[in-house]
Amino acid sequence: MIGTVFRSEDVAAEDRFDHWRELVGRTHAPSDMSSEYAADFWAEQRLLPLGPVTVWPGSFRPMRFRRSARMVRQSDPEFYHVSLVLAGGLGVDQAGRADTHGPQDLYVIDTSQPYDIRPPADQERCVVTGVGVEFPKVLVPVSPDRVGDLLARRLSAQEGVGALLSGFLTGVVRQADSLQPSDAPRLGNVVLDLLLAWFAQELGTESALPPENRHRTLTAHVRAFIRRNLHDPDLTPPVIAAAHHISVSYLHRVFQEQTHGETVAAWIRGQRLEGARRDLADPALRSTPVHVIATRWGLRRPAEFSRAFRSAYGVPPTEYRLRAAASPAPQDIVTESAGGRVVRVPSGK
Template identity: 60%
Template sequence: MIGTMFRSDDVPAEDRFDHWREMLVQTRPSEIVSSHDTDFWAECRLMPLGPVTASPMSFVPTHYRRSAQMVRRFDPEQYQLTLLLDGELDLDHAGRTETLRPRDLHLVDSSRPFDLRSVDDGRFRVVKGVGVDVPKVLLPFPPHRVRDVLGQGFSGREGVGALLADFLVGLDRQAETLQPSDAPRLGTVVAGLLSAWLAQVLDAEAALSPESRQRATMESVKAFILRNLHDPELAPPVIAAAHHISLSYLHRLFQQHFQGETVAALIRRLRVKGAGRDLADPSLHGTPIHTIAVRWGFPRASDFTRAFRSVYGLSPTEFRLQNL
C-alpha cells in the first residue's frame, strides 16, 4: 500500500475539522473554513511519490484561501494540480475567476494567492477530486509560460488531459495494491504526464525533454490500443498513423518499454485475455465462442484458437469447460 489514509469518521466529532485543517496545512498551506465544522466529514489519502505528492480526497463544502501574507511567510515553490471528479468549485487565482466542474483540471501556483470554495447552490454536495503537488523545478517550463494557464479550467476528457486524469484516478483505485517501491517510478510518470499536458495546453511540445515526450507518447499508444481492442483492423500502421509517428519509431518504443514484446503480440495477448475473461464468465455461458472471438477482434475461428492456445495452453472450448 502507498500512502496514509485520513478518515474523519476515525476522529471524535468535535476534533474532525481541526484534524483536517492541520493535515492539509502541512501540504497546501492555506486558511480553511467550513460551515460544516461541527459535523465535518472528509477522507483523504496522502500518497508521497518521490518528490511528487498525490492526494485523492473527498470533503463536504469547504473554503480554502491562501493570502498574500501566507505566500510571503512560506512558499513551497510548487504547482498544485487538481482534478475535480464531483461537485463544483469557484476559483479566484492569477487574476482569473473560474467555475470548475467534474473532470476539469486546473493549476495553482503556490507563489500566488488563491481563493477556492465549494459552489453553494442550495444542495449539500460532497466534493471529490485528486490533488497533485509537484515542485516547479520538475517541469520544463519557465514561470512566465505557466502563468498563462493558472486558474483556468481545462477538460480532462480528451487528449493528454484524459490520460493524465485517468492515471490519477487509477492511482487512487490501485493504492491498496501498490508497493512503496513503486512510488518513485509513479511520481516520474505523473510529472511526465503533467509536463505533456502543459505542453499541449501551451502548445509548447518543443520544451519537453525527449524522455517526457516518449513517455507521453507511450501512454497515449497504450490507451489507444485498449480503446480499440475490439476493432479487427487495429494494427501497428493504424496506431502509428493515429499518433503521427513512423512505424519504425512505434516499434522502437515497444522495444524500450515492453522488453521486446512487439505491438502485434501485445494486441493479441490483450485480446486473448479479454476473451478468456468472457469465456470464464458464467453469465456468458450461453454466448457462442465465435461471438466472443469476433467481439475481441478475431473474425477467423482458426486465428482465435491458435492465439488462445498460445496463451492458455488450451483451446477456447477446453478453457470454458474447465472454468465453468
C-alpha cells in the same frame, strides 16, 4: 497498500474539522481553511507519496482554502498543484483570474502566489470529490511566467493528454489498496510524464520536453488508442501510425523502446487475448460461444485464436472456461506458457 488514509468518522465529532485542518496543513502549502460545516464535518482522504509526486484523492463537505501573500512569504514549498474534479464544484481565484470547475475539469494553482478556493454559490451543499497532485515547480521545463497562463483556468480532462492523465489518476486511486510501496516510484514517474505532457500540450511547448518524456507520452497515447479499438480486426501498426501522424518505423522504434522490446502487434495480441480471457471467465457470458467472444476482441480466426490462447495461458479457451465455471470462488494457479511467460489460470476444484 501505499500511503495513509484519513476518515473523519475515526475522530470525535467535535474534533473532526480541527484534525482535518491540521492534517491538510502538514501535507500541503499552508492556507486558511474554513467551513460552514465545521461543527458537523465529514471528509475522507488518502495520501499517496509516489516518488516525485504526491497524489491525494479526497472527498469533503464544502470548505474554503485561502492562501494569503503573507502565508506565501512565510512558507513556500514551490509546488504546482493540479486538481481533477470528479464530483461537486469549486471556484478558484489566482493570478487575477477566477473560474468555476465541475466534474471532469482540471485546474492548476501555484503555491508561490495567493489563491482562494471555495464552493460555488450554487453548490454550497455539495460534497466535493477529486484527486489532487502536487510536485516541485522545478520539474516543469518551462518558466513559471508561461505556466501562469494556466493558473485557475477551467481545463478539460476529457480530451487529449488531459484524458490520459485523468484516466491514469483515477486508475491509481482505484487500485491503491493493492499497490505496494515498491510500485510508488514507477507510478510517480508515469504521473509526472503525463503532467509534463499535459502542461506542454496546453501551453504549446511540446518541443521543450526531453525526448524520453515525449516518447513515454506517445506510447501512452498509442496504448489508449489500441484499447479503444481492440474490437477492430483491421487494427494494425499502419492504422495506428496514421492516427497519430507518425511513420510506422517511428511507431515501432518508440513503442519497443518503452516496452522493453515488445512489438506493437504483440501488445495488441496480448490485450485481445486478455480481454477474451476475462470474458471466458465471466459467468454472465457463459452461454456466449467461444468464437463469438474471440470475434468481439478482433480475433476472427478460431483456430489461430485457440492456438494463441493456449500458448498464452497454457490451456485451450474451452478448457479455461470449464475451469472457471467449475470453481464458485476460483483461486488462480500459476502456470508457464510455451512462450515462457508466467500467467494465472483459474484452478479447478
